[in-house]
Structure formats: structure tokens, C-alpha cells
Amino acid sequence: MKLELKAKYLQYLNHKKGDEGFTLIELLVVIIIIGILAAIALPAFMNQAAKARQSEAKQIIGSAMRAQQAFRLENPRFASTAAELAIGIKTSSANFAYSDQYVAGGGMAVPETSRGKFGEPDNISNSVSMYGNANDTEAVRHYAGAAYTTEDADGNATTVTLLCEGNKPGVEAKVAAGPPQTITSTLECVDSKTL
Secondary structure, eight states: OHHHHHHHHHHHHHHHHHHHOOOHHHHHHHHHHHHHHHHHHHHHHHHHHHHHHHHHHHHHHHHHHHHHHHHHHHSSSOOSSHHHHTSOOOSBOSSEEEESSOOSSOOOOOOEEOOOOTTOTTSOOOEEEEEEEESOTTTOOOEEEEEEEEEOTTSOEEEEEEEEEESSTTOOOEEEEOSSOSTTOOEEEESEEEO
């Protein structure tokens, strides 16, 4: 009989607890936990949108620089215009304006920048650069790319590409010659990150 009484009492307690629902404190705890998780996840989510926009510039500048390498392989110079590359590069988009110099907007041209020729000291061989200037400077980083020829100590020439990303949104990415400037010099990212 004692066992039967315990079982009925447990059923009564279980049924009584089932009718109550959630207490106000339980609901507040759940809401606070959801709020904390949202506060942690929201900045990361917002960053992903900017990273997606930045991938456009990486893709276009990278494609242009690889096309410049191929063009230089077949010709004694780099292409002087984007049309000469014949790869259908956009000159601007909703996120970026592409050009041969750091400007806030503008069209794209990829002119040959003669920095000297092989055998001339204190200069790098021919090079070409292109910049992707972000329209939204609050969230999106600027990009710069370069293709250049350089010569090793044995006199072998090679074509190299470089892609630079601004250190933070609104900071321009620059490409410049690394010291000392000789025929074996390379270009490097200045005040920006090499990708």
C-alpha cells in the first residue's frame, strides 16, 4: 500500500507541474541567453557581407594580373589597356571602381608603367599595376595588384604577380618597389597586406 501511495503522489506532482508552464524567470533567462548569442554573432555576420564584396576585387584584379602575365609572355610588353587583355574585365561595379591609380572612383585603365629595363641599375623591369578602390570605405577594404618582370642572379627573367589588401577599410593598398631598387628587386605591398 505504501508503494501505491508513493506512485499516486508522484503522478499528482507530475500532473501539477505540467499545468504550470514556464515561469517568468525561466523566460527571462532564455531571452537573455538569446540576446547574448545574438550580440556575439551579429558582428561576425555583418563582417561576412563585407568579405563577400571584397572577393569581387580580389577576383577581378587577380584575373587582370594573370592576363597581364599571359600577355607579357606573348609580347615584349604588358598590355596598355584592359581591352587589350580581352578578358572582359569590369571597369566599375556597385562595390568597386578599378583604375591604374588610387582614386575615389573612375574608370579602369591598365597602362604600362615603365620602371626601367633589364640592365639598368636602380630600377625594376617593366611593371603594370591596377587598383580596386572600394565605394563603401566604411566596411570594404581597398585592393591593389601588380604584374612585373624581374631577373634573378643568373639572368633568368620571370613574370610575377602581387595582390595587396588595405590593412583596414578606407586605407588604400599600395604597390611599390622594395629596397634596394635593382634589376633583381621585387614589388611589395606598402602599408597593406600581401595576399
